[in-house]
Amino acid sequence: MKQAVDHALEALRTLFPATPLQINEHLSARYGATIYLKREDLSPVRSYKIRGAFNFFRKAIETGARDRTFVCASAGNHAQGFAFVCRHFEVPGVVFMPVTTPQQKIDKTRMFGGEFISIRLVGDFFDQCYQAARDHVNHTGGVMVPPFDHLDIIEGQATVAAEMQAQLPAGIIPDLVILPVGGGGLSAGMTGYLKSVVAPQSFRFCEPEGAPSLKRSLETGAVITLEQVDNFVDGAAVGRIGDLNFAALKGFSTDQVLLLAENAICVTITEMLNVEGVVLEPAGALSITALEAIGREGLEGKTVVAVVSGGNFDFERLPDVKERAMRHACLKKYFILRMAQRPGALKDFLGLLGEEDDIARFEYLKKSARNFGSILIGIETKHPDNFPRLKAAFDQAGLRYQDITDNEILANLVI
Template structure:
């Protein structure tokens, strides 16, 4: 593979070989999203693969080619705390070859257990380092010391080729004669986007592709702006399946033909809103990275989507439900249904009752905490308020000001919010 070029014959071979382990993931017309944006919105459901993500495709293709090259007697290694580890483990068991998965010590037990379940007796899990970079360094050191085979998550031609099978399936599953006006792809390290755009570069013009990254991990967007791969100094790990500090070298070569403006940046709290809405309305369980392409629909808006045929790749559904309270909280804040204030109330009888009388019929207190009790005349209170309509907060703040109530809205102040909420 060179740059944006993907060998279609090799991809079609990989697609046929994949049927050894799972059928094609469905391409589904989503009625809810289609009505919402007055378009035909199709979802490519990679969350319905055996490991609930597309990562199994690249891992299988890598192993398949390694087996053909005489690699059956070797040990395979990967470093991952997420979907790559699970795809790797599944394929190790399929080919009955030993694999070692390096994970950070901080990896949630649920992910460790799932990886062990997929790999069974063929997998050894080593917990090393507090962060991924330490874990990855340990995995590379082990490979150099033992001559094992490293299976990278995205920056390898065989991985990209395997992920490109998503594109081959999409075009065979669309109604006859239908061609997408827009194809939306989530981006982390760039393996999926490289494979899909490379496979379809003759069928679709460059402007038909929409790429989307988390706002807190815009590695591709910044690299395209710089004209070369750059490493982000800081990454927000909330969208853990796509929070990559540096896009892969091969992946950048494949994607450098796109403009930075074609890479949308999805706010993490907007992704939370997508997760909550799709779970409540559609019963669809999405991990944060799996919600990226649907969040992109909201960013694009009806004006750009109206009347179009749109395909959005849902990349994964490995959601840890222990995160659900945090997702709900962030979704409500993003949608304007929840706010946090620091209030300055007089230390006198009746002051609290006077404040409560300012609340509207649809306003509900979800958090109440004294921050300072020692002041003689005034006290500071942290209060969280939920409501049913964002417009209610405009009226509430108007009443705050009319009552000459000292307040500070800290909902979007990340430093304060992280310290005291």
């Protein structure tokens, strides 16, 4: 594999230079480790997906496919890499994308592909979109460019590992390599390339809680299809890991796969934007979020490489990301309160709030012929330990209340 990947990397240099491998001082200081970020968000399409697409096209064209139409299905990043490569090789392409794809990714795909591509929006989830693309290929005789489950794609994604190894200081071998997982092409490629250098137990794989396709497949010993997927982390919201990729990863332990809460990923996105000025999409924030899950005790004194897989973030999503981040950090909570309908009741309630507590949302409609009314209230605070104090004040005042912050069904209706 190494020789083929090195050849693919040499060919890739005609398209763009190596992405940086950077020591992140902020994260290194936090965890007492030397933490490198492999910045795939700085590729021409702001993700590593361009690598696999280029390698697939290169090989297909060499074997006579230039006169055929290329087809792909993607939640965004594979589509952008595909479009960029279509224009590079000047071949026609059709991109199938889920209807739920962020508009920013759709617009960027059009920009990268120009006159060489057309876009079709189909289905709410990636797997529905992927099936539509396969049906199109079967009817038209086009060339399907898979997002992850193909040897040429895996080989292209493995060039991340080849670059990483060349960029590390001489003699340095990472104690941990943290890889985000969606369909598994990046992880299959990188672990395959580095297997003679990095010990198997030194890899960590991270998936969103709402799309644990690798974790569940490892637990059962065979590839499974998830019945339900949370598509918030759209770049990794895959219902079924690739068969070839699972075959490459099935020897790893389930303990090496970290499932990360979507709201925790939001904390990473906002922190990296505010502190480092780095724009990350949810899938691109997975490996950094994994650092918090591992914790300082598991990282201190170690050399760590975390692959930052993408930075195609739609800023229209920022209010939702900030909201999720604050809820995860216990800096914002929502309550339904049962309050007496009498003059002065609201004033009494406000007196329970601390100096650092702020009302972010308040909904109340007084109803006649009732002694009590229900209030929806959102409270922000500066420190999470303020909420236990506030709840104690509610209890002492005899207020009946329900904390609905973590009740996803109820919260989605009212927040």
